Amino acid sequence: MKNQILAIVKKDIRGITSNHRMFATLLVVPIVLTVLVPTLFILIMRFAPTESPDFQKLLAMLPLAEQNEDTFKNMLRLLLNYMLPTFFMLIPIMAASVMAACSFVGEKEKRTLETLLYCPLSLKQIFRAKVLAAFLLSMLVSAISFAVMLIVLETETCLLAGFFLLPDAKWLLILLLVSPAVSLIAITLIVKTSAKAQSVEDAQQGAVFLLFPVLMLLVGQFTGVLLINAWLLLVIGIVCALLAVLLLKQSMSHFKYETLLK
Amino acid sequence: MNAVTMNSLSKIYAGGKKAVDSVSLSLSQGEVFGFLGPNGAGKTTTVKLLNGMLSPTEGSTSVFGIEPSQNPEKVHALSGVVTEHAQMYDSLTGIQNLIFYGSVFGLGETESKKRGMELLEQLELSDAKDTKLAAYSTGMRQRLSLARALIHQPQILFLDEPTSGLDPESAQNVHSMIRRLSAEKGITVFLCTHQLRYAQEICTRYGLMAEGRLIAEGTLEALRSRIHAGMQVKLKVKNMPPDLARRTDDDTYELPIRSEDEIPQLVQQIAGAGGQIYHVSSKLPSLEDIYFTLTGKKEELPQ
Ligand SMILES: Nc1ncnc2c1ncn2[C@@H]1O[C@H](COP(=O)(O)OP(=O)(O)O)[C@@H](O)[C@H]1O
Numbered sequence: 001m002k003n004q005i006l007a008i009v010k011k012d013i014r015g016i017t018s019n020h021r022m023f024a025t026l027l028v029v030p031i032v033l034t035v036l037v038p039t040l041f042i043l044i045m046r047f048a049p050t051e052s053p054d055f056q057k058l059l060a061m062l063p064l065a066e067q068n069e070d071t072f073k074n075m076l077r078l079l080l081n082y083m084l085p086t087f088f089m090l091i092p093i094m095a096a097s098v099m100a101a102c103s104f105v106g107e108k109e110k111r112t113l114e115t116l117l118y119c120p121l122s123l124k125q126i127f128r129a130k131v132l133a134a135f136l137l138s139m140l141v142s143a144i145s146f147a148v149m150l151i152v153l154e155t156e157t158c159l160l161a162g163f164f165l166l167p168d169a170k171w172l173l174i175l176l177l178v179s180p181a182v183s184l185i186a187i188t189l190i191v192k193t194s195a196k197a198q199s200v201e202d203a204q205q206g207a208v209f210l211l212f213p214v215l216m217l218l219v220g221q222f223t224g225v226l227l228i229n230a231w232l233l234l235v236i237g238i239v240c241a242l243l244a245v246l247l248l249k250q251s252m253s254h255f256k257y258e259t260l261l262k
Numbered sequence: 263m264n265a266v267t268m269n270s271l272s273k274i275y276a277g278g279k280k281a282v283d284s285v286s287l288s289l290s291q292g293e294v295f296g297f298l299g300p301n302g303a304g305k306t307t308t309v310k311l312l313n314g315m316l317s318p319t320e321g322s323t324s325v326f327g328i329e330p331s332q333n334p335e336k337v338h339a340l341s342g343v344v345t346e347h348a349q350m351y352d353s354l355t356g357i358q359n360l361i362f363y364g365s366v367f368g369l370g371e372t373e374s375k376k377r378g379m380e381l382l383e384q385l386e387l388s389d390a391k392d393t394k395l396a397a398y399s400t401g402m403r404q405r406l407s408l409a410r411a412l413i414h415q416p417q418i419l420f421l422d423e424p425t426s427g428l429d430p431e432s433a434q435n436v437h438s439m440i441r442r443l444s445a446e447k448g449i450t451v452f453l454c455t456h457q458l459r460y461a462q463e464i465c466t467r468y469g470l471m472a473e474g475r476l477i478a479e480g481t482l483e484a485l486r487s488r489i490h491a492g493m494q495v496k497l498k499v500k501n502m503p504p505d506l507a508r509r510t511d512d513d514t515y516e517l518p519i520r521s522e523d524e525i526p527q528l529v530q531q532i533a534g535a536g537g538q539i540y541h542v543s544s545k546l547p548s549l550e551d552i553y554f555t556l557t558g559k560k561e562e563l564p565q
């Protein structure tokens with residue numbers, strides 16, 4: 001049984017990675033968010049005047065340990081420990097929508113869904129395989145993005161300012177709780193809507209509204225209105241995880257061949 | 263145990279269309295059953311009911327004693343299904359597809375590959391095994407679908423229009439494969455087709471469907487006796503006496519008779535009335551003749 005589910009997982013992941021267009025889509029957002037944006041930010045901070053009163057006001061609001069340190073270092077800390085973490089909620093949502101192409105509606109478009117349904121797995125098991133494939137890929141993308149981001153960021157700060165920047169403990173929460181939970185919500189929503197949707201685009205729209213709270217959180221970091229801290233992340237993480245489990249349970253009980261094949 | 267049992271099986275679609283109407287039928291193991299009827303007769307719907315893709319509106323059905331609406335995955339483990347809507351992955355090669363479906367059916371990778379290669383060989387697809395499916399012709403896809411349906415050595419094959427889109431030679435190959443499977447492995451075959459002529463070559467028993475209803479069922483002999491037909495005589499006669507037979511062409515005529523014994527008398531009658539006979543032949547009614555007789559689409563035989 002496990003091998004049968006794994007066969008579907010493997011096929012779905014390979015289906016994305018062997019398709020150049022989809023693989024590129026999968027890479028582009030993480031590269032922009034974790035390499036391009038921070039690099040631009042660092043360059044601007046380094047070479048543009050940052051002594052304006054607005055900037056100083058923002059800095060004063062930040063719960064930074066060493067308020068008396070130089071602005072550049074503080075800004076980098078803001079970047080690494082406040083802005084970038086929110087990106088790791090965007091990345092799994094994006095990865096999940098790319099995987100929509102392999103979910104039920106994607107198979108329906110390719111006319112392979114009926115064939116898959118004739119296999120000796122229950123709908124629940126197929127659903128689980130689909131969710132698992134998207135989840136694994138999304139976590140893989142997140143992990144690689146984190147590694148790349150850290151390497152790029154450390155190299156840049158080291159070269160430009162001569163110090164290393166430490167990611168704080170919040171990152172653990174982000175990578176191990178919030179990011180997986182958000183990913184699971186997005187995937188479940190997409191796989192679920194994809195059971196009824198008639199095109200991949202329809203299914204992807206199911207996850208679009210998830211972007212709004214994340215974008216609000218991101219704006220919160222820029223304006224200092226709602227700064228993330230470990231507690232907030234823990235709450236977000238737990239709420240998202242509970243929501244994910246609930247959604248997963250609820251959608252699994254609703255599956256029928258008849259609705260899928262419509 | 264019956265391979266398939268249907269008890270007053272009915273399916274009404276959400277829109278109100280009654281696609282299958284109280285069909286009762288049973289198939290023994292090893293039969294090659296032809297489920298025949300024109301487009302829209304309800305054949306595909308029946309296959310979906312038998313595989314649990316649809317739930318019956320009324321009645322019940324079982325496949326090897328398992329109720330498909332309750333335990334579809336158990337039925338799927340025993341059955342291989344070929345339908346026109348069940349396609350495979352264009353981005354994978356022929357053998358990659360077979361390995362994938364083999365694994366999904368619980369075979370190990372090496373076993374899937376071995377089985378896949380054998381089936382590709384049998385279906386004359388070995389040369390295309392490393393070609394992506396996107397480059398396959400309709401006929402090749404159809405044969406690969408058959409290979410896919412056989413990968414887990416099913417007990418029963420559901421073939422929904424398996425030769426549509428095939429050239430006569432490929433269709434012939436598929437037919438001989440079906441015959442071989444049933445003869446050597448004892449596989450039960452449920453073959454749906456609107457091409458009645460094809461079915462007559464390979465099936466052991468038939469069910470004739472019209473507008474969701476099973477209008478007749480049995481072996482070819484049983485169906486022939488059902489329409490009281492003996493046979494059809496074909497004549498070529500100049501100066502045919504009027505009203506004796508139906509004219510099909512210039513000097514050719516057709517006429518139903520009960521048995522060969524009636525031919526001498528018929529010939530004498532025509533000759534006696536001054537007809538000049540060039541040709542006399544007789545043939546037993548085909549499935550098509552039987553179908554059209556039963557559905558009243560052509561004139562009925564005189565009782
Ligand atoms: N999903 C569906 N919803 C409503 N009507 C359907 C559906 N599928 C098939 N039908 C109708 O049911 C009847 C039987 O269809 P089908 O079983 O596909 O026939 P066949 O396979 O013999 O051509 C047809 O009139 C068809 O239009």
Ligand SMILES: [Mg+2]
Nearest residue numbers: 302305306422
């Ligand atoms: Mg059909």
